[in-house]
Amino acid sequence: MVGQSDGRTVGRIIAAAVFLSVGPTVRPSDAQDTTAGKIVYQKWCAGCHGDNGAGDGVGAKHMIPPPRDFTGAIYQIRTTASGQIPTDADLMRSIDEGLHGTAMPGWKTRLSDRERRDVLAYIKSFSSFFADTTQHPEVLQFGKEPSGGTSKEALQVGRQFYDSIGCRKCHGDQGRGDGPSAPTLKDDAGHPIFAADLHENWRFNGGPTTTDIYERLRTGLDGTPMPSFSDLLDQKFLTETELWRVAEYVHSLSPSEPPVVRDVIHAPLVTHALPRSPDDSAWNAVDTYWFPLVGQVIHKSRWFAPAVTGVWVKAVHTADSIALRVVWDDRSQSPDPDWLAHVGRVLAAVQSDDSTPEQPALWPDQLAVQFPVAIPTGMERPYFLMGSATGPVYQWRWVSSSRDAAVAGLARGIERFDPLPQSGVAAQAAYDHGEWRVVFTRALASPDTASQLPFRSGRAIPVAFFAWDGSNGEHGTRMAVSTWYFLALDEPVPARVFISPVLAMVLTLGLGLVVVWRAQQKTSYRRQQ
């Protein structure tokens, strides 16, 4: 029997238990807790953004662009006017999705809703601007994209305003970030910064869609040289539709879908002459393959900020020769003295792991295509990073300072390259508005089968790519690398492949008919009896 006083005691105990267990975890869903946020921040964010939010974490010295410095409350991706602080939704978007084309990943799947809300609150606490009640961030009215944006006429209008409002000054005539002002660009902190390559919208910090681009035109990317173009609308120099046309034109420069890696380059057999020039019209009919490149971070001196982020590759072969065309975006035709100051800024911004920091110099652009010395019989391939002392790889190397030539040789590790005599590899290159196009050609057969790979059809030939942008301070081990992919020399499918099944079908049908006819003959014979 439980008395009344005992009942009260039980009640208190239960209440206390509920208080202790539920209390600390139940909160309104939109509450933010900077104390909890700090724990999340220190675990996941401080490595790059620094303990005090100044963008100076241990990882910061390896990055271009560097991590955000939260102390100034200057944010690129906003829906507010230039100069205003961002909204919470703006910050949450960057936390959730990350910033494409930078080291900032998306955290939506890595952290819980609450963790992201809490860390957002903590990040805001680094700057007094968020606590300043005179700051009133207002979301701009962006309107809706007008119809007809992908028509030829609309894109022409977009192109016209792309020129007239000066986009080309930084982003270049063809949009590859190679405009006349591009080499001088710095962010607020004086770090080197590239004008975006508008042909790679999957790397746009603020997202790839036409709406994303329009919003960035309206808000600008604060902290960077990219200004807001809203005043053009407010002062009636441009209509909203015209500014949308600029966004649509910019969007049209990139592929409709981000490139997808297909592992095997198919080189069809062609009966016409081998296309030795990068602009031979024969290349138009050939399929393109894209391969991502990343910084070489295995071997000293490491390189975390490569400028070449991918190569587009096509290949064909004739009965006796092969042609391989590699195309990549590069903002400068190095060595280019206009970019020397930029090289200096890059070297100053990125920590070198050499004992003596390098002096800026005018390095050329380079490309290397790598194969094994012989087509491997099993799954074993040489070390992808330029082989090793005992397991060399066969490479074609092209340097922009002697653009219509290539050298073949054996690489024995990243620091040793031995050119081969009579290599027989030729190259032709073209530079056009921020794009290198280089064609390598060689005979399929090789006079020196011990070190120069003979190309054969019917076998997957491992291939890898390396690129250097001299105007980004890249040379030696400071380069962009790919892993192994494959090249396949396709043979035309023999006629028998098509004829045999037809023959088999005809034969089967004939035999079937004979069997049926015989069976019918027997049946009618029995009936007659």
Place this chain on the structure above:
Amino acid sequence: MKVRILSVVGGLFLLTVCSKGEKGNAAAAPAAPAAPTAAPTSDVSSAGGTITGKVKFTGTAPRLATIDMSEEAACKAKYPTPPKEETVVAGPGNALADVFVYVSAGLPAGATYPTPATPVVIDQNGCRYHPHVLGLMVGQKLEIKNSDPLLHNIKAVAKKNRPFNVSQPTAGMTRDVTFTAPEVMVHLECNVHGWMHSFAGVRPDPFFAVSGPDGSFTIKDLPPGTYTIEAWHEKFGTQTATVTIAGTESKTANITFAAK
């Protein structure tokens, strides 16, 4: 009995939720610092004291790089000879122009001064800012205009004020901006034309000046007192001087920078 226990539990539960909620909100939006109590507007009498002086430098003026305006024919055409950078604008006898001179200490604490209604104008003309160095008060309008038929962007790099970056792609565009906090200096730059820089001294009081081509400056209407004046130069850094003003007298404070 059971009802009572549940209500107690429920009540405590609600209390917990509420108190946590408030705590959370407080953390999200920390209380704004109390607005400074408005001190009485001080008498800026036109009969105050004056500080005048000349700014000079010792040593050799650095050689100024010629600006390559070949990308901008419309700007290039405005100069009979190729223009040079404006990092050190020297006059006869090593006079130094474009030095921002202001009273950095000595004014009565808490005094406020009326904000001038007339805006300060900065013009982008010939791919240069005019003026190269300027001063204005907190809350005073800065009118930024473009007289060039081409794209300029105006990026303000500031720490105490909100930085911004706006574009003026055509002649005839204007934009008014104001600054909310004193800051020496707010840096204005154009990223399209990397040589274009301007510096704005933002002050809470009207006691500032920019040295002219002969290096001279005048700060007027100062109430009696002992002042520290600070001189800021883009390349040579800062110098300070102390001046005591009694009544309506005019005092001289010459400033000398060392060229570096």
